[in-house]
Amino acid sequence: MSRPLVLAVDDEADLLELIRITLGRMDVSAVTASTVAEAKLQLERHRPDLCLTDLCLPDGTGLDLLRYINAHYPELPVAMITAHGNMESAVAAMKAGAFDFVAKPVDLSALRNLVESALRLRGRAITTEARSGSEPPLLGDSPAMQQIRTLIAKLARTQAPVFITGESGTGKELAARLIHAQGPRRDGPFVPVNCGAIPHDLVESELFGHKKGSFTGAVTDKEGLFQAAAGGTLFLDELADLPLSAQVKLLRAIQEKSVRPVGAAREVPVNVRLISASHRDLAREVEEGRFRQDLFYRINVIELRLPPLRERPEDIRPLATHILRKLSPMAVGTVAPRLSEEAMAALMRYSFPGNVRELENILERALALCEGECIEVKDLYLPTNEERLNMLVPVGSARTALDQAHSNQAAARTLGMTPLAFEYSLARLGIEDRSRRLWRKT
Numbered sequence: 001m002s003r004p005l006v007l008a009v010d011d012e013a014d015l016l017e018l019i020r021i022t023l024g025r026m027d028v029s030a031v032t033a034s035t036v037a038e039a040k041l042q043l044e045r046h047r048p049d050l051c052l053t054d055l056c057l058p059d060g061t062g063l064d065l066l067r068y069i070n071a072h073y074p075e076l077p078v079a080m081i082t083a084h085g086n087m088e089s090a091v092a093a094m095k096a097g098a099f100d101f102v103a104k105p106v107d108l109s110a111l112r113n114l115v116e117s118a119l120r121l122r123g124r125a126i127t128t129e130a131r132s133g134s135e136p137p138l139l140g141d142s143p144a145m146q147q148i149r150t151l152i153a154k155l156a157r158t159q160a161p162v163f164i165t166g167e168s169g170t171g172k173e174l175a176a177r178l179i180h181a182q183g184p185r186r187d188g189p190f191v192p193v194n195c196g197a198i199p200h201d202l203v204e205s206e207l208f209g210h211k212k213g214s215f216t217g218a219v220t221d222k223e224g225l226f227q228a229a230a231g232g233t234l235f236l237d238e239l240a241d242l243p244l245s246a247q248v249k250l251l252r253a254i255q256e257k258s259v260r261p262v263g264a265a266r267e268v269p270v271n272v273r274l275i276s277a278s279h280r281d282l283a284r285e286v287e288e289g290r291f292r293q294d295l296f297y298r299i300n301v302i303e304l305r306l307p308p309l310r311e312r313p314e315d316i317r318p319l320a321t322h323i324l325r326k327l328s329p330m331a332v333g334t335v336a337p338r339l340s341e342e343a344m345a346a347l348m349r350y351s352f353p354g355n356v357r358e359l360e361n362i363l364e365r366a367l368a369l370c371e372g373e374c375i376e377v378k379d380l381y382l383p384t385n386e387e388r389l390n391m392l393v394p395v396g397s398a399r400t401a402l403d404q405a406h407s408n409q410a411a412a413r414t415l416g417m418t419p420l421a422f423e424y425s426l427a428r429l430g431i432e433d434r435s436r437r438l439w440r441k442t
């Protein structure tokens with residue numbers, strides 16, 4: 001197989017030479033151009049595997065070239081070289097479909113990482129259904145879910161930060177895993193972090209690492225989650241819960257592509273793709289001063305919204321069938337239990353405040369309770385409207401109970417509720433259910 005080929009476009013001859021030498025050491029060939037017009041000729045002549053272009057060119061901009069490439073060579077990844085500190089143009093380029101960016105003066109290890117990621121895409125036709133063997137599929141026939149699967153396949157091909165919104169249990173983490181699994185970083189780690197579950201005074205050390213002796217309890221050097229995700233994807237779930245001090249550091253990490261462990265004198269470069277999520281309205285958090293606007297702007301380059309299950313009832317049937325198949329013990333001679341048509345209809349009418357996760361819980365319970373092979377309406381134990389109202393507790397009491405108790409069961413007991421009613425209240429109030437929320441999940 002011939003060596004991969006990169007087209008580097010810049011009007012600074014020295015930089016082109018530096019790129020050529022760096023790529024040569026990676027066994028990658030380079031052709032160069034110094035104008036948009038010349039780049040178009042080189043594209044036609046050489047059909048490169050990656051285009052690396054400066055933003056300001058004598059006869060146009062890198063964005064013009066990006067648009068031209070998107071129209072004529074849609075499979076070709078394009079990375080931007082941007083002026084130092086000019087995040088606006090980097091964000092604009094990624095919104096326009098650039099694969100990634102590297103800031104001037106070009107850091108060679110960042111350049112190498114970028115080129116490696118881009119080349120892994122080479123020759124890989126990612127269809128909307130492509131997925132890695134180990135990730136469960138994102139099911140649903142609704143137009144919304146079909147669009148989401150298409151968007152995920154597209155997002156997998158860029159390095160742009162993605163912000164996933166949606167109520168609790170709508171599949172945000174699953175979507176993030178699929179973006180990772182379908183992209184060039186799929187052989188690297190996927191590190192999910194629940195920002196809300198990390199004690200505030202430990203957030204910085206967890207995310208960025210620390211040096212021995214930097215604070216009481218720091219008995220050895222510790223690698224942070226950014227470093228743990230090197231070469232892969234860091235999924236920051238419940239981002240809205242990140243304290244303001246850590247938000248400043250996160251912003252810097254995104255801008256500089258490097259982090260400074262607590263107590264360290266120097267920053268270390270990190271090669272991580274960032275995906276974040278929140279079930280809270282982050283724009284509102286910004287308005288109310290709890291979330292930094294500049295960080296919001298950077299992590300929200302592309303937004304992926306997962307609609308609540310009640311907005312797409314046609315997805316309930318395929319989801320329920322899939323979940324039952326997954327949950328049933330598949331012993332030889334056994335048949336997976338099915339839902340009666342009445343039970344299916346009852347599910348389709350239900351509002352699912354806890355979304356797909358709640359559907360999983362309902363079916364798991366029904367499976368344990370049902371006699372025979374058919375799940376009936378009574379096995380679902382769906383709360384009636386009146387029960388749902390009675391189940392609700394004020395947000396404050398639910399939070400206090402959760403904070404003071406070690407488990408949901410204990411918290412429910414304090415409030416004189418059944419665990420199910422308590423979980424229902426949590427979902428309804430948008431409060432995290434502690435039993436499922438792990439701080440560091442893999």
Ligand SMILES: Nc1ncnc2c1ncn2[C@@H]1O[C@H](COP(=O)(O)OP(=O)(O)OP(=O)(O)O)[C@@H](O)[C@H]1O
Pocket residue numbers: 136137138139140166167168169170171172173174175237279319356357360
């Ligand atoms: N479209 C879907 N197809 C198949 N399974 C799904 C789908 N959506 C969600 N799930 C399943 O529902 C459960 C909850 O999904 P997930 O943890 O991704 O939700 P979430 O939005 O990240 O929740 P939270 O906000 O509470 O973190 C998981 O078991 C996931 O596999």
